[in-house]
Amino acid sequence: MNNNVAPDEKLDINIRDISDISGQVAVGNYINQINIENPSSEALIELMKYQDQRRKFNEDILKCYSPSTLPDYPPRLREFVTENRVYEINQAMVYLNEHRILFISGMAGIGKTTLARALVETRPANVPLPFWFDFAKRPGATLGDVLEQLAGYMNAPQIAQFREEGREAGLDDINRLTNELGKRESLWVIFDNLETALNNRNFHDPGIDSLFTSLRDSTHQAKIIITSRTLPVLADGGSLIDILEDEKQELKGLKTNFAVDYMVKNGLYEVEQSQLEELTSSVDGHPLALKLLIGLVKKFGIKDTLADLSTFKRHKESTIKIARRLFDKLAGDEKELLEHISVFRQPESKTAIERMFTATTSKDAVENLMEKSLLETDHEGSYWLHPLVREFAYDDLEDKIEVHKIAMQYYLSIPLPKERTSKEDIQPLLEAHYHACRAEDYNKAFNIMMDNNINGDLDKWGNYRTLIDLCLDLLPEDHFKDKPLLNIEIHSVLLLDLGNIYIYLGKVEKAIKYIQESLSIYQDMNDRQGEAGALGKLGNAFSSIGNVEKSIQFYKDAIEISKEINDKQNEGVWLGELGNVYQYLGELEKSIQCQEDAIEISLEIGDKANEGCFLGNLGIVHLNLGNIEKSIEYFQKAMKISQEIGDKHNEGNWLGNLGLAYHYLGEVEKSIEHHKQALVIAKKIGNRRGEEADLGNLGLAYNDLGQVKKAIEYYEQALVIAREIGDKGNKGLWLGNLGNAFNHLGQVEKAIEYYEQALVIAKEIGNRQGEGAQLGNLGLAYSDRGQVEKAIEYYEQALVIFKKIGNRRGEGAQLGNLGLAYSDRGQVEKAIEYYEQALVISKEIGNRQGEGADLGNLGNAYRDLGQVKKAIEYHKQALVIAKEIGDRRNEGIWLGNLGNTYRNLGQVKKAIEYYEQALAIGKEIKDPRIIIFCEENRKLIRS
Numbered sequence: 030m031n032n033n034v035a036p037d038e039k040l041d042i043n044i045r046d047i048s049d050i051s052g053q054v055a056v057g058n059y060i061n062q063i064n065i066e067n068p069s070s071e072a073l074i075e076l077m078k079y080q081d082q083r084r085k086f087n088e089d090i091l092k093c094y095s096p097s098t099l100p101d102y103p104p105r106l107r108e109f110v111t112e113n114r115v116y117e118i119n120q121a122m123v124y125l126n127e128h129r130i131l132f133i134s135g136m137a138g139i140g141k142t143t144l145a146r147a148l149v150e151t152r153p154a155n156v157p158l159p160f161w162f163d164f165a166k167r168p169g170a171t172l173g174d175v176l177e178q179l180a181g182y183m184n185a186p187q188i189a190q191f192r193e194e195g196r197e198a199g200l201d202d203i204n205r206l207t208n209e210l211g212k213r214e215s216l217w218v219i220f221d222n223l224e225t226a227l228n229n230r231n232f233h234d235p236g237i238d239s240l241f242t243s244l245r246d247s248t249h250q251a252k253i254i255i256t257s258r259t260l261p262v263l264a265d266g267g268s269l270i271d272i273l274e275d276e277k278q279e280l281k282g283l284k285t286n287f288a289v290d291y292m293v294k295n296g297l298y299e300v301e302q303s304q305l306e307e308l309t310s311s312v313d314g315h316p317l318a319l320k321l322l323i324g325l326v327k328k329f330g331i332k333d334t335l336a337d338l339s340t341f342k343r344h345k346e347s348t349i350k351i352a353r354r355l356f357d358k359l360a361g362d363e364k365e366l367l368e369h370i371s372v373f374r375q376p377e378s379k380t381a382i383e384r385m386f387t388a389t390t391s392k393d394a395v396e397n398l399m400e401k402s403l404l405e406t407d408h409e410g411s412y413w414l415h416p417l418v419r420e421f422a423y424d425d426l427e428d429k430i431e432v433h434k435i436a437m438q439y440y441l442s443i444p445l446p447k448e449r450t451s452k453e454d455i456q457p458l459l460e461a462h463y464h465a466c467r468a469e470d471y472n473k474a475f476n477i478m479m480d481n482n483i484n485g486d487l488d489k490w491g492n493y494r495t496l497i498d499l500c501l502d503l504l505p506e507d508h509f510k511d512k513p514l515l516n517i518e519i520h521s522v523l524l525l526d527l528g529n530i531y532i533y534l535g536k537v538e539k540a541i542k543y544i545q546e547s548l549s550i551y552q553d554m555n556d557r558q559g560e561a562g563a564l565g566k567l568g569n570a571f572s573s574i575g576n577v578e579k580s581i582q583f584y585k586d587a588i589e590i591s592k593e594i595n596d597k598q599n600e601g602v603w604l605g606e607l608g609n610v611y612q613y614l615g616e617l618e619k620s621i622q623c624q625e626d627a628i629e630i631s632l633e634i635g636d637k638a639n640e641g642c643f644l645g646n647l648g649i650v651h652l653n654l655g656n657i658e659k660s661i662e663y664f665q666k667a668m669k670i671s672q673e674i675g676d677k678h679n680e681g682n683w684l685g686n687l688g689l690a691y692h693y694l695g696e697v698e699k700s701i702e703h704h705k706q707a708l709v710i711a712k713k714i715g716n717r718r719g720e721e722a723d724l725g726n727l728g729l730a731y732n733d734l735g736q737v738k739k740a741i742e743y744y745e746q747a748l749v750i751a752r753e754i755g756d757k758g759n760k761g762l763w764l765g766n767l768g769n770a771f772n773h774l775g776q777v778e779k780a781i782e783y784y785e786q787a788l789v790i791a792k793e794i795g796n797r798q799g800e801g802a803q804l805g806n807l808g809l810a811y812s813d814r815g816q817v818e819k820a821i822e823y824y825e826q827a828l829v830i831f832k833k834i835g836n837r838r839g840e841g842a843q844l845g846n847l848g849l850a851y852s853d854r855g856q857v858e859k860a861i862e863y864y865e866q867a868l869v870i871s872k873e874i875g876n877r878q879g880e881g882a883d884l885g886n887l888g889n890a891y892r893d894l895g896q897v898k899k900a901i902e903y904h905k906q907a908l909v910i911a912k913e914i915g916d917r918r919n920e921g922i923w924l925g926n927l928g929n930t931y932r933n934l935g936q937v938k939k940a941i942e943y944y945e946q947a948l949a950i951g952k953e954i955k956d957p958r959i960i961i962f963c964e965e966n967r968k969l970i971r972s
Contacts, residue, residue, distance in 0.1 A: 282314025
């Protein structure tokens with residue numbers, strides 16, 4: 030055996046809290062340019078025939094897509110468009126040769142949808158039937174709705190994998206779509222009636238905005254055709270198209286000769302040419318107006334109709350206003366029904382339409398409206414109004430409040446699924462709430478929310494934006510100054526709820542503003558219980574940004590008031606929250622006392638739900654103390670209560686915490702098993718925040734198993750959810766953990782990028798703890814890169830923050846990291862000073878795991894100084910603690926370090942014994958770092 034051993038390899042410990050932790054256009058193989066040199070209906074028909082013939086050679090391509098439902102295009106309409114819109118079709122085709130996005134604008138009823146439908150017939154031979162999404166039929170459509178439809182059309186289920194994962198769609202899913210579009214040679218995607226997805230000129234759904242921004246900016250080969258009355262303004266301030274305003278494809282009315290021909294073919298063949306021309310000019314060739322005129326002439330005669338038009342013209346009325354007058358006259362006896370139907374904001378069944386019947390409504394009213402082309406249908410049970418017709422009808426509806434009440438009652442009569450797991454399951458309730466607000470029955474709308482736990486469900490599913498909209502509908506325009514729509518108590522509750530939501534979204538300044546307004550109202554009313562609740566919520570807000578001094582005071586104030594009014598339940602709640610803050614500060618004995626006091630209260634009043642929560646909180650405290658077996662006992666007790674009372678939400682939470690406990694024990698397989706069970710529950714009940722946490726914790730577990738790429742996958746999934754639900758705090762957390770993962774892979778530059786992103790978020794939302802954690806992570810990264818001076822700068826910045834916010838655990842971690850840095854610089858005595866300071870803090874706050882790490886690092890330092898016996902003493906103390914708290918991973922680490930120390934003493938046999946013991950633990954818990962460390966050192970000794 031060669032006794033000349035290689036230099037020591039230290040297995041040092043870095044303490045980190047787990048919680049900190051335009052493309053090129055391809056236009057087809059057979060027709061490269063589409064341009065009719067002499068536009069005519071005959072030439073257009075020939076082109077369409079030619080394309081149909083060539084499609085036979087592309088059947089394999091065309092069969093790869095599931096047909097999208099296109100608007101009806103009956104022969105008469107096709108003939109009309111072919112004859113009357115040939116110039117516009119040719120212009121659009123030429124434009125599509127050079128551009129990816131065609132935007133068709135124009136006034137309501139001008140024929141934008143029909144032109145888009147006509148373009149489908151002229152598409153290149155290798156382009157399948159396009160995807161078609163009509164926003165007018167899907168009011169309130171979200172990004173997920175659009176992507177799900179596209180996934181089905183493209184037979185690309187990965188685009189809609191967010192549905193299987195039980196989450197909302199986000200940027201990553203948009204990227205999957207654009208990546209897939211980039212792989213397809215020729216594809217058309219049509220978005221119809223886009224104006225119904227806008228509030229003024231901005232998208233009402235940020236996800237839809239992101240979709241169109243990506244379709245504009247990303248490289249893909251799809252042709253995007255959009256119809257809209259107005260051109261949207263994107264969130265980045267840009268436009269969907271890059272052409273000048275006067276170059277837009279603005280659709281005008283029909284030319285006179287085409288319009289006259291259209292009217293003749295639709296029954297006005299006995300009317301004189303000059304009269305037909307007068308009809309056309311009166312409405313500027315507007316297609317919907319011409320359609321209405323044909324019906325009016327048939328019913329009332331040409332003279333009567335021209336007389337009406339002459340009156341309108343004298344009053345210089347616009348085309349749209351004239352169309353409205355014509356609509357009023359044509360609607361006739363069915364006008365009342367049209368007005369009632371107009372309150373629906375989405376396509377509805379015939380049952381819903383019939384709910385709008387009155388005593389005077391004809392039984393043939395629906396059929397009559399369809400014959401007059403005033404009511405649209407897909408012939409599959411859904412009915413809706415043309416957007417312009419809906420506008421006309423709703424404007425004329427006088428008893429809006431009463432009709433909205435009828436709609437509200439209809440939606441409340443719709444049975445809901447027994448198990449509600451997504452927003453779609455409660456859509457009838459959301460519609461009922463909408464109509465109650467429009468009926469100005471705000472009390473009913475509030476009761477719909479409360480009685481059906483809509484706010485609880487939406488909060489659980491992460492639909493915060495929908496929840497905000499529901500609350501805003503119940504508030505006056507100026508939430509703080511205008512007279513409340515509801516009584517002052519409910520008004521204050523809504524302000525408090527909005528504040529709570531804004532905390533989750535990381536908009537803490539906004540949250541504080543709403544909560545303080547609510548607090549002021551409660552104080553003015555002398556509502557002590559409400560005052561305590563608002564004070565407690567302010568505690569939550571300041572706690573979320575690391576301002577623990579303020580949060581402690583608010584919690585203490587809330588507790589004091591709860592005691593004064595003998596509100597035992599809320600006294601317990603705020604004691605539990607106060608205990609959580611003390612835990613954050615590392616004052617674990619105080620934290621335990623708070624949780625035990627809270628448990629005593631819950632037992633006294635029989636509050637099983639909160640008893641379970643406080644037991645779980647105690648489990649977390651003992652986990653941080655390193656009393657892992659005890660923490661498991663508490664988590665199991667908490668989980669049992671959750672199971673007894675049917676609280677699946679907290680059952681999943683405690684399963685996840687059990688997973689973390691087993692993780693600390695080094696039983697990573699068991700940890701993964703618990704996290705997966707928790708994930709199943711979170712997905713089943715739609716708990717988006719729980720799902721996010723479980724995915725992130727699975728990432729931690731796989732990272733410790735050395736399966737770093739798998740860990741990255743889980744972190745990225747957690748990050749997607751954080752982005753979708755607006756959870757900025759955890760978005761920073763997962764970015765930081767991604768940085769850790771890439772650091773482990775040796776990709777330090779990429780790790781630094783992630784840490785810097787996480788640091789920016791922490792600063793944005795005022796999360797001082799997160800800021801300190803990411804500064805510490807940056808220090809570790811620069812240390813790994815050999816830039817020890819820079820690492821020390823980051824550790825010192827982090828240390829300042831943790832001292833300032835009173836986070837003793839974080840302070841100790843950064844002192845330990847500074848010790849490691851000075852050790853790397855060869856300044857071992859200075860390293861020892863930092864380790865000793867860290868050890869003092871660990872002992873003071875009862876952090877047993879940290880105490881063991883500090884002792885172990887002191888052992889390594891004294892070994893480097895050649896004081897081997899002292900090193901062995903410290904390593905053995907660290908080993909004792911690891912065994913006492915059941916920390917198998919650190920037990921293996923300190924056994925390995927003892928092996929190194931005895932090797933330095935030349936006691937090879939004893940060194941091998943320690944390596945063997947450490948290796949056995951490494952294999953047991955499947956920790957690749959311990960296994961590799963021990964095997965390599967054994968080889969060095971035996972070589």
